[in-house]
Amino acid sequence: MDMSFMMVFDIIVGVLGLYLVFIGIKGYKTGEVDPMIVTTEELTRCNDKAGLSKYLMPKTAIFGGFCIIFGIQGLLNDTGKIPFSQAINVAFLIAFLAVWIVFSYFIRKAKQLYIH
DSSP states (O other), rough: OOOOOOHHHHHHHHHHHHHHHHHHHHHHHHHHOOTTSSSSHHHHHSSOOOHHHHHHHHHHHHHHHHHHHHHHHHHHHHHTOOOOHHHHHHHHHHHHHHHHHHHHHHHHHHHHBBBB
């Protein structure tokens, strides 16, 4: 199998998604926020880590789920297992960007609400 750049990128996006789902669920259950999402320095300035976790970690898991979907779609397309049309590929790319922008908004909003 030829490991093109895009296939490697698809795998990275999918694995990142798995990790985000894992830390999202784990963080929500334990009331913690992973330093990959909010830096350790910012967490030291947070007065309500449990509230931050309750607000942000479910959104992290949802974003991770979308990353898994995008990674699988890209990998299926790039390997030729399911060749998607260009319109579908563009739609997935636009959806990925939209979900990423919304998730970034929630991170900024969480920092405004919980980190002082």
